[in-house]
Amino acid sequence: MFFTYLRRELAGRRRQTAIVAVGMALAIALVMIVNAVSGGVRDAQAAVLESVYGVGTDLTVSQAPTAPGEGEGPSGGVRFEFGQDDGATDDDGTTALSNSRLTAGPGSSTFDASTLDAVLEVDGVAAASATLSLTNVTFDGELPQRPTDQAAGDQAASGDAGAPAPGEGGAGGGFGGGNFDVTSVTVTGVDPAAEAIGPLSAVELADGRGLDSGDAGEYVVVLDAEYATTEGVAVGDAIELGGTEFEVVGTVTSTSADAATASNAYIPLDVAQALSGMDGQVSDISVQAASASDIPAVKADLEEALPDQTVSTQEDLAASVSGSLGSASSLISSLGLWLSIAVLAAAFLIAILFTIQGVTRRTREFGTLKAIGWSDRRIVGQVAGESLVQGLIGGAAGLALGFIGIAIINAISPSLATTSSPLAAGAEGAGGPGGFGGGGPFAAAQETTEVVLNAPVTLGVVALAVGLAVVGGLLAGAIGGWRASRLRPAEALRSVA
């Protein structure tokens, strides 16, 4: 009888069933899509962080950069010095110039390498590895015969989050009839012996070999495969960094297919320090905790041991991932969350109101059933059963709709640009706005990575949809049932009016 009555009611009152189910379906589909997309955004953030800091990295030690204009930070600007002999003056009066400098990377400050020893002494630290983040800026061009030294100086790197080429900024400009190119390449000095931790732990060898302990002090470089392709260099070729020739021994790609690796080039740490004139300096230490549950304690201990440095966990770092991935993340977590709560609340409200309205409309029906001996419990069960099934119909439709929505997102697979300030957590971009005489501003090196957004369908998403359908149905059923239980059996005798 229960199921016969239930089936007859739902079939006989199709419009109400359809409205409630459609409301539930839309809400559940939206929740599913928001949930899946935010899962995808989280994955993308993790992929970006992984490429920058490496797989095993739980914590990162860095130093906040000094504010612009305050002190002589190494990230302040790139100064080229051209002597009388550096250029070859042509007959027509122009001077060809070329210079290549390796300096500290934008947005990062360096600190003493002995900090690594202090890190390793902290309880709960399983491994740690130091890196030095550098930028190689090459100036290449010709200038008319003029005083050049002050014109070329004092240029500041300008942070441009929209820089299209990953990790590489290049700009040309005219200068009083002159022609020049400025190219910058990100270079990371890594401990060649450290394999398990650091930026190179998140890469896959594409060609040649990686760095190993025998490379200390050697002028060898491992290139990002994408960068190597753009530059047209291969393993065995030589490239110039900081005015010195390096042998390309290998190329690497990111393990997460969607993101580029953290840097264009990786060289041994000691070589990096020597060429940039920063002996004994590092910009960043990747730390692996002995166990995931120790991370908060290790963070606290590190902060105590290193009062001058910033200690960040992966979660803290996720906040430093900016660009459209960052906006997507905040969009999903704020707008998406509130939108799905609002739509869900509306759907629940519709279900509840329709159930109450249904019970009111059926006052005489339920009164009659009570008059012929149906118990309150039996009637509450009937109303709750109807609402639950309505919710489940909506849930099934919502599940289908949600899957379709997620499939559409995955088919489009929007690509999000992400900018993170590598090896200097929390630092927003680098340098101040800069101009170069009358020439165009040039984009400073900053990690800009394209990440393809994937919305994964997890069992959790499905369980969430079904759970919401059940909760919505039961909620409406409970409220409707409560109303029905309060009806007096004497309502059966109410005149037909």
Place this chain on the structure above:
Amino acid sequence: MYTLENVTKTYRQKERTIHALKDVSLSIPTGQLVAIQGPTGGGKSTLLQMLGALDRPTSGRIALGEADLSGMPDTKLGRIRATEIGFVFQGFNLIPTLTAQENVETAIEPLGVAADERRRRATEALASVGLGDRAHHVPSELSGGQQQRVAIARALVKEPDVLLADEPTGNLDEQTRDEIMDLLEGLHRDRGLTLVIVTHDSAVARRAERRLHLTHGTVTERA
């Protein structure tokens, strides 16, 4: 069958107190066909609610056989309604989405009868009111007279001791009214059913063994 002693029912509506039944005392023997007449608002439906264990009197005592209905909790009243009392209403009160057969089955649902037994008894009850061939029609596919027959089958299928009808012919034309009255009278005669019919219609009341008149909550016997 019924014994009523000083039964009073008052309804409170905001500041107003309505005395729907005033000090009603009467008894109805088993197997009697009683008609209750009176003006609208006289208290007929209220009296039927008391007899039908749908509500308790404000004061006084009402007993169905040995059972004191005035002091019973709701669940026990529900039990009495399920087993001993059949109702027929002016508006038929069938469940619109259920077929005739299923409507009749709702009456034995609370008795915990097995499904096939329930089906058999419902089919039998429908046949006894002459609607064996309409079992699978929903109420909207039936005429008023047919719907009231289904309602009578629903009231009978539990084999009650008493059948209470509130204006059972109020929505029917004269010919159908007579058919329904023939049916009810037959049940009273053949099964010895106690039958209480509230009616405005003198033609209906004339067929009763006893006629009660209810005005302003007070009962008077009519010859």
